[in-house]
Amino acid sequence: MYRHIIKSKVYKFADLKDLLAKASPCRSGDELAGVCAATYEERVAAQITLADVPLKTFLNEVVIPYENDEVTRLIIDTHNVNAFGQISHLTVGDFCDWLLSDHTTTETLQNIAAGITPEMAAAVSKLMRNQDLIAVAKKCEVVTRFRNTIGLRGHFSTRLQPNHPTDEPKGVAASIIDGLLYGSGDAVIGINPATDSPAAVANLLRLIDNLRQQFDIPTQSCVLSHITTTLQLINEGAPVDLCFQSIAGTGRTNASFGIDLALLDEAYDATLSLNRGTVGNNVMYFETGQGSSLSANASFGVDQQTCEARAYAVARRYNPLLVNTVVGFIGPEYLYDGKQIIRAALEDHFCGKLLGLPMGVDVCYTNHAEADQDDMDNLLTLLGVAGCNFVMGIPGSDDIMLNYQSTSFHDALYLRKVLGLRPAPEFELWLMKQGIIDDKGNLLSVNPAHGLLAGGIT
Amino acid sequence: MKKVIKPADPLIALQEYTAARIAIGRAGTSIPLKQSLEFKLAHAHARDAVYSALAVEALTVRLKQFELPVLHLHSMAGYREQYLQRPDLGRKLSQESVTELAHGATPADIAVIIADGLSAIAINTNVIELLELLIPMLRFAGFTLADIVLVEQGRVAIGDEIASALRARLSLVLIGERPGLSSADSVGAYLTYNPKPGLTDELRNCVSNIRPQGLTYKQASKKIFYLVQEAFRRKLSGVALKDNAGSLHE
Structure with missing residues (x-):
């Protein structure tokens, strides 16, 4: 039981789970779940209370019982006590100030990462303003490698997302070529297939792989099929670079996705064994998003942002190349x-x-959300300042397969221009060699005789 | 002012292969204004569709041709903003509507339930034409129809409660789909055999994208009719039915 008194009104919070939910900034999904604060005052009372909770409490009081949930077990069993040592004396509120302190550097943050549990991260985030979230994230630097290097400070990458409503190969190829000529695709060329049939997925994999080899593009490909499909394709010898899966922060939600940690372990090992990376071997691509656990009726009364942070415990077990929070896809009820x-x-x-x-x-929204391109421009710019590793690149922002709006090839170029950011180094060199950008990173006029136009669609 | 002739964008040829917004040119590195305004217009159509209202009176007049009573119901979602944030309320009938349905209904094979969903415009412009093809087919095959229901601020699952109260063996919910940038007026048809409150989506079959530029009324009515027949023949709907629907994609 946690409590706080404001002007003789006593606020009581049943447990850590309740306190976290009531301290969470307002969002429709927590209202839908009935877990959010009832008033503005109660929310701040919860935040004041949460600020005084010692970080050590999070190791003793879990939000979903250890016996019931394999994600809780993962979090507790893999907690690194040594890394935690440096912050073990702090409360959540102290932790907030400590994160913002000028003495806390990129290196400090890298050293303690394994000592932070998802619930600690979620808790402190609830106390932070947007600018705090940006300032601290900017200090973090997470670099991953497969055929290029992603996440270096001053660099900003894109997933080229060339979706097509019927997986028509020439239609997909046309969007890939358009994107490459706009400098997109250094994080991955990643297709959401319209069907999960292994044969169709294998066709798309071969399509990107052939193009990549033909033009010697230093990037990786992925078809975002279910992990069981990818496993089957690996066994059949299809050219799988990255293994994709949607993941969430509770075991029951993951079960609704048809996965568990054992299956992820198996797929991770299988993908690693292919050894297709040239500069590194980060082989996993995960997608997440707030609201997925409530949507699967598997949130155990935990607020959606804490559930989301717990998904990152799953992700970090597998040293992923990319983790993508598909933030606005889920819709206005969340x-x-x-x-x-x-x-x-x-x-x-x-x-x-x-x-x-x-x-x-994935800076995105659906047509029934109260959002538009201006909101996405704001978010994209904020993320650029915060040092986000990558966003999506979609022709004209309009995904004609998934029917939602995300960031365009042009949006990434805007961000690179206004913030002086550059693509992944290996990909940037390739863009220069191909005559797509000049040595200052400016986009050049497309040469009508460019090989990608002449020989890209076959 | 002298008109400047710009050289053609060499990427234009790619447009032949996809409806994606490729080869849209650039102003600096940004999207040219013309393209930006086109996008805005498409989004405006989608937004207007989300906030459009069911034309209850006009639809009622046109539904008279089917010589069935028409009921007007409302979900527990009082207004659109609430509907968008509380899907649970859109799946339940308001207390008044529950009372209205409480009078004893004669059992029937099929309850046709028309709901605004996320695009009332889709219903206002397409549903009568679809039913003009579908209802005669159903009647000719010997199916009996319950009262036709118009429901405001409704989601798909509200059909379970309604059809169950109407004592229908199958519910056919015709509902406005979430508008996309290229289509703000798509109707979705959801079939549920043996409907009752609390069912989940894997027990339904869906025929999507019904509109003149998508799945035409003729194609849609044939598909729905096929699924209705199969549902009654096999006494089920949902994933199990879909798996065997070989002609579904013809």
Whole structure:
């Protein structure tokens, strides 16, 4: 039981789970779940109370019982006590000030990452303003490698997302070529397939792999099929670079996705064994998003942002190349408007980075959310300042397969221009060699005789 | 002012292969204004569709041709903003509507339930034409129909409660789908055999994207009719039915 008194009104919070939920900034998903604060005052009372909770408490009081949930077991069993040592004396509130302190550097944060549990990260994020989330995330640097180097300070990458409603190979190829000529695709060329049939997925994998080899592109490919499909394709010898899976922060949600840690272990080992990376061997690509556990009726009364942070415990077990929070895809019943989407994205990016993950964000919205391109411009710019590793690159922001709006090839170029950011170094060199950008990173006019136009679609 | 002739964008040829917004050019590195305004217009259509209202009176007049009573119901979601944030309320009938349905209904095979969903415009513009093809097919095959229901601020699952109260063996919910940038007026049809409150989506079959530029009324009515027949023949709906629906994609 936690309590706080404001002007003779006594606020009581049943347990840590309740306190975290009531301290969470307002969002529709927590209202839908009935776990959020009832008044503005109660929310701040919860935040004041949470600030006084020692970080050590999070190791003794779990939000979902250890016996019931394999994600809780993962969090507790893999907690690094040595890394925790440096912050073990702090309360959540002290931790907030400590994170912001000028003495806390990139290196300090890297050293303690394994000592921070997702719930600690979620808790401190709830006390932070947007600018705090940005300032601390910017201090984190998480670098990963496969055929290029992603996440270096001053660099900013994109997943080229060339989706097509029927997986038509030439349609997919056309979007890939368009994207490459706009400098997109250094994080991954990643397709959401319209069907999960192994044969169709294998066709798409071969399509990207052939193109990559033909033009010697230093990037990686991925078709975002279910992990069981990917496993089957690995066994059949398909050219799998990265293994994709959607993951969440409770075992029951993961079960609703048809996965558990054992299956993820198996797929991770299988993908590693292919040894296809050239400069590194980060082989996993995960997607997450606030609200998925409530949507699967598997949130155990835990607020959606804490559930999301718990998904990062799953992700970091597998040294992923990319973790993407698909923040605005889930719809207004979880994140109602631009304000909530922006806040959630900054929280996810901060929590992921703090826990040591290579975070990217799908800066996106659906047509029934109270959001538009201006909100996405704001969020994209904030994420650029915060040092986000990557965003999506979609022709004209319009995903004609998934029917939602994300960031365009142009959006990434805008961000690189206004913030002086550059693509992954290996990919940047390739863009120069291909005559797509000049040595200052400026986009050049497309040569009508460019090989990608002449020979890219076959 | 002298018109400047710009050289053609060499990427244009790629547009042949996909409806994606490729080869849209650039102003600096940004999206040119013309393209930006086109996008805004498409988004405006989608937004207007989300906030459009069911044309209850006009629809009621046109539904008279089917010579069935037409009921007007409302979900527990009082208004659109609440509907968007509380899907649970859109799945339940308001207390008044529950009372209205409480009078004893005669059992029927099929309850046709028309809901605004996320695009009332889709219903207002497409549902009568679809039913003009579908209802005669159903009747000719010997199916009996319950009262037609118009429900405001409704989600798919509200059909379970309604059809169950109407003592129908199958519910056919026609609902406005979430608008996309290229289509703000798509109707979705959801079939549920043996409907009762509390069912989940894997027990339904869906026929999606019904509109003149998508799945035409003729194609849609044939598909729905096929699924209705199969549902009654096999006494089920949902994933198990879909797996065997070989002609579904023809």
